[in-house]
Amino acid sequence: MAVIATIMNTATGQPIQKMTFERMPKPWVSLNLENGELVTADRVVVGKPAPGKFITPVEVWVTPKTSG
Numbered sequence: 001m002a003v004i005a006t007i008m009n010t011a012t013g014q015p016i017q018k019m020t021f022e023r024m025p026k027p028w029v030s031l032n033l034e035n036g037e038l039v040t041a042d043r044v045v046v047g048k049p050a051p052g053k054f055i056t057p058v059e060v061w062v063t064p065k066t067s068g
Helices: none
Strands: 003-009 015-021 030-032 038-046 058-062
Parallel strands (some): 003 058
Antiparallel strands (some): 003 015, 030 038, 038 058
């Protein structure tokens, strides 16, 4: 089952994009953003699903060198 994660900017706290992973992303995962920039995860946060829901929110926090 694929994991849909929100990529978050550590500096601003704003979401950058959504990304699909085949498995749960590891805390040291490296990924390419939509703008082509290669970033490494600062941390991966796995939340609790809402009551009655199955999907767990996953956030991957990164620090991009470029803004936006």
